[in-house]
Amino acid sequence: MSTPLPLGGTDKAAIMVMLLAEEDASKILSQLTPDELRQLAGTMCGIGEVQPQSIIDAISGFSRSTQDSGIGDHGRVASVRRLLSSAVGEVKTENLMRQIAPEAEEEGQPALGLLRWLDPQIIGEILADEHPQAIAVLLLQLDTEVAAAALAALPEHLHTPVLHRVARLGPVSRQAITILEQTLNAKIEKLHGTIPLSMGGIKQAAEIINRSHRSVEKRVIPSIGKVDKKLAKELENEMFKFEHLFALDVKMTGVLLREIENDTLILALKGIEPEQREQFFGAMSSRAADGLRDDIEGRGRVKKTEVEQAQKDVVAIAKRLMADGEIIMGDGDEDYV
Known part of the structure; x- marks a missing residue:
């Protein structure tokens, strides 16, 4: 051996x-x-x-x-x-x-072989004249980054109806899968049997928007709001959560901290892990950081609802600062977490 x-x-x-x-x-x-x-x-x-x-x-x-x-x-x-x-x-x-394992072909195993070969740009070109429902089903079977690229390749007038269906799709019948088979000229044999799949959702739609160009968000969210205000609000909440602030660098974190009241900051940081707090401590002086640590420990147990509200308040401040151009998330003003 x-x-x-x-x-x-x-x-x-x-x-x-x-x-x-x-x-x-x-x-x-x-x-x-x-x-x-x-x-x-x-x-x-x-x-x-x-x-x-x-x-x-x-x-x-x-x-x-x-x-x-x-x-x-x-x-x-x-x-x-x-x-x-x-x-x-x-x-x-x-x-x-x-x-x-793209070469593994086992008897009775489902496969969407077509997806292995298609470039996102080609997917967009092929689906440009198709119904938004069919496009939504396809996007949900791709990696988020690929789905975002495929969405970008579609005509702009399709972005809103497609993402609306991604968020609201729910159970998908075999007939919907058949649309993809015919559209993409590929055969999907017994991929999911006769059981409908629970696909899509607010989180998936928000992830696709987040990974798309910033202009997609600016255009799509207001458009969705005209036909479904509740969905637009849910998407906005999912697209920007407290944990997204971890993407800020030290300078941007410092700008944010200057706008947050101390009590709100204590409650917001109380709800995250100690190691995650270091990002915020690192944007302060050593003396201020030590004082905040003591305040957090001295606060004792707090209600989860209070923590969640404080984090929402911090996110609201961050969104305002972003809109004003005072903080930037990512590599530039066209990036968004």
């Missing part, structure tokens, strides 16, 4: 996940970000035969029986697919599997 190559951190993590029961592994995978899932699942599919010595290296003190068993690579892609599906759902799983 050849000497196993040294294992990296991702290799060790992949081995550990593969040694767990699927239910336990799914719980762990559900806590990962899309990038982490893509990296880990890709390693799980591509690591090949895992020798006993590699297991020993990855998991110190593992049982002798496990050390001697290794992990075979037969059916690996199917196993990874089941784990991901349980953790993040079928739609996200299919999107990930197309990226990490």
